Amino acid sequence: MSTRKGFSRPGSAQIALFLILMVLLPLPLYASKYTVVLLGNIFMYIVITVSWTIFSGPTRYISLAPAAFFGVGVYTAAGLGHVLSLPAIIITGGLLSFCLAVLVGGITLRLKGIYFAMFTLGLVELIVTFLRWWEVNFSGTVGRLVVSVDNTTVYYVMLFILVLSILTAHLLGRSKYGLALRSIGECEEAASHTGINTTLLKIVTFAVSASFMGATGVIMATRWTYIDPRIAFDLDLSFMPVVMAIIGGMNQLYGPILGAVFFTYLEELLITRFPYYYMLIFGIILVVAILYLPRGVGGLMQMRQAKRPEGKHAHTSN
Amino acid sequence: MIAVGLSLQYGVARVLNVSHGEFIMLGAFLTWTMFTLVGINPLVSLVVCGPVTFALGFVLYRTVYRRIRSASESPEIFEGNSMLASFGFIFIMQNLAILIWGASSRGYSYLAVPVKLAGAEFAANRLVMLFFAVMICLVFYLFLTRTRTGKAIRAAALDPAAAGIMGIEVNRVLALCFGLGALMAGLAGSLLSMSYMIQPTMGFEYTIIAIIVVVIGGLGSIQGSFIGGFILGIIGTIVTYIEPGLSLVAYYLIFMLLLLVKPSGILGR
Numbered sequence: 001m002s003t004r005k006g007f008s009r010p011g012s013a014q015i016a017l018f019l020i021l022m023v024l025l026p027l028p029l030y031a032s033k034y035t036v037v038l039l040g041n042i043f044m045y046i047v048i049t050v051s052w053t054i055f056s057g058p059t060r061y062i063s064l065a066p067a068a069f070f071g072v073g074v075y076t077a078a079g080l081g082h083v084l085s086l087p088a089i090i091i092t093g094g095l096l097s098f099c100l101a102v103l104v105g106g107i108t109l110r111l112k113g114i115y116f117a118m119f120t121l122g123l124v125e126l127i128v129t130f131l132r133w134w135e136v137n138f139s140g141t142v143g144r145l146v147v148s149v150d151n152t153t154v155y156y157v158m159l160f161i162l163v164l165s166i167l168t169a170h171l172l173g174r175s176k177y178g179l180a181l182r183s184i185g186e187c188e189e190a191a192s193h194t195g196i197n198t199t200l201l202k203i204v205t206f207a208v209s210a211s212f213m214g215a216t217g218v219i220m221a222t223r224w225t226y227i228d229p230r231i232a233f234d235l236d237l238s239f240m241p242v243v244m245a246i247i248g249g250m251n252q253l254y255g256p257i258l259g260a261v262f263f264t265y266l267e268e269l270l271i272t273r274f275p276y277y278y279m280l281i282f283g284i285i286l287v288v289a290i291l292y293l294p295r296g297v298g299g300l301m302q303m304r305q306a307k308r309p310e311g312k313h314a315h316t317s318n
Numbered sequence: 319m320i321a322v323g324l325s326l327q328y329g330v331a332r333v334l335n336v337s338h339g340e341f342i343m344l345g346a347f348l349t350w351t352m353f354t355l356v357g358i359n360p361l362v363s364l365v366v367c368g369p370v371t372f373a374l375g376f377v378l379y380r381t382v383y384r385r386i387r388s389a390s391e392s393p394e395i396f397e398g399n400s401m402l403a404s405f406g407f408i409f410i411m412q413n414l415a416i417l418i419w420g421a422s423s424r425g426y427s428y429l430a431v432p433v434k435l436a437g438a439e440f441a442a443n444r445l446v447m448l449f450f451a452v453m454i455c456l457v458f459y460l461f462l463t464r465t466r467t468g469k470a471i472r473a474a475a476l477d478p479a480a481a482g483i484m485g486i487e488v489n490r491v492l493a494l495c496f497g498l499g500a501l502m503a504g505l506a507g508s509l510l511s512m513s514y515m516i517q518p519t520m521g522f523e524y525t526i527i528a529i530i531v532v533v534i535g536g537l538g539s540i541q542g543s544f545i546g547g548f549i550l551g552i553i554g555t556i557v558t559y560i561e562p563g564l565s566l567v568a569y570y571l572i573f574m575l576l577l578l579v580k581p582s583g584i585l586g587r
Contacts, residue, residue: 060398062398062401062402107578108577108578111577111578112394114334114397114398114401115577117398117401118334118529118533118577119574119577119578122526122530122570122573122574122577123574125526125566125570126567126570126571126574129566129567129570130564130567133564133567239405242402242405246402276413276416276417277413277417279409279412279413280409280410280413280414280417282409283405283406283407283408283409283410283411283413284406284410285406286402286403286405286406286409287382287403287406287407287410290386290399290402290403290406291382291385291386291389291403
């Protein structure tokens with residue numbers, strides 16, 4: 001029961017979240033422009049990390065495709081920005097990412113372990129190189145312009161997507177589907193033998209998590225105003241959520257959030273003055289975390305409760 | 319040659335080392351530094367780059383990957399975790415290199431004279447590069463098939479547990495393999511720096527091509543890597559002939575198709 005205790009107690013966690021939301025809602029009215037932009041960034045990473053964890057956390061499929069879904073959103077914003085209204089593009093971006101994820105998931109989710117990771121990484125690179133070739137040969141430009149939206153709107157849209165993704169993750173984690181996903185992570189064969197439609201479940205979850213990334217891509221693109229394939233499909237966006245989730249710990253909902261907040265803030269502090277040191281520290285933290293904190297900071301907090309049996313026997317304690 | 323190194327690291331040590339390209343970068347920059355600062359012949363610096371990258375790879379395995387290996391409950395978890403750790407090393411090595419050598423691309427000119435061979439003109443440095451790459455692969459192949467250490471490596475690749483029972487110090491062999499993989503990458507980088515521009519972020523591209531080659535040939539099969547490299551070379555040439563912009567796209571497509579149809583590769587187990 002240890003991982004689910006926090007949810008079954010209706011008190012502290014929900015109240016804390018509610019309070020944080022109350023502080024964040026009217027924020028653009030009194031905070032500086034810089035804070036609003038920074039928080040928008042933090043929200044972006046939280047959404048991507050949380051939605052990455054929705055799928056990859058319980059199932060242990062390491063997906064390196066976030067950049068692909070995010071980029072789809074970015075290009076949706078660039079392509080349809082002049083035609084549709086903002087909510088419509090965001091929904092379109094989410095839907096397109098959803099479709100791509102269904103397609104990719106349908107053909108690849110039977111790959112196991114690192115094959116899946118390599119495939120998703122290849123997918124991002126495939127899209128980038130293809131898109132670049134396409135733009136050069138058919139549309140004659142490499143970059144595109146995006147209709148820009150003011151910072152306050154970006155902030156509220158991000159906040160909305162953030163709440164939606166956390167809510168989804170929370171509800172999914174509590175539902176029988178969350179449990180089914182976890183059993184896929186523990187032993188996929190056993191899961192399918194107990195009557196879980198593993199393929200369908202994996203594809204749908206993968207697609208839902210992708211649609212959040214796509215929607216985020218749309219709204220963040222409006223801030224950049226100019227994009228090209230490499231900016232839109234930035235591979236760092238594939239690695240960041242993995243690292244953030246690992247360091248935060250994937251067993252609890254607050255783990256990925258902690259990780260995302262910590263790294264975005266660290267990035268903000270270091271990247272303008274010492275960009276290379278930031279990436280260096282990033283790498284060192286990643287290696288150290290894998291070595292010494294396999295369950296993340298969240299797992300460290302949890303460890304005080306009880307020493308859980310390891311790995312394959314973990315289902316007895318859940 | 320790059321792929322052979324990666325194949326060795328994955329096939330035997332079970333580490334899909336995505337920071338492989340960074341070892342290439344390291345070899346290239348060591349050579350560049352020695353050539354421009356002290357004026358050492360790039361071919362001589364092979365002798366330096368090899369041991370340096372070997373030692374680095376060996377120590378990395380001894381300190382980091384062995385720890386992950388003993389902490390992981392199953393081979394799958396180890397493969398996942400070690401791959402993530404090597405992602406960390408990409409960031410570390412790349413940015414250390416930028417801090418030391420700067421972010422701009424470098425190059426030097428060595429043996430950049432045209433040579434006539436069988437009626438066609440080639441740059442001398444490319445011929446030298448090709449010659450040495452073939453020689454190193456050949457020596458390495460002989461080492462694997464003819465020596466006792468080579469035999470131990472092959473045994474550990476087939477079945478680490480049984481190899482351990484037979485009196486092979488598996489952990490040492492695995493570290494040796496990882497080091498040798500790094501050595502191949504370092505030497506390759508050294509050779510590459512003779513005719514291509516080098517920069518600290520150059521590694522990832524080579525890593526991806528190496529991964530594709532290794533997957534095509536079959537993960538962990540060294541002969542497969544030779545075949546994979548050959549096939550990829552042919553396809554690359556054909557596609558470049560038809561539509562130059564699409565050769566990378568073609569690589570990725572083949573890579574992904576192969577992962578779908580036969581993830582274990584042409585010569586996979």
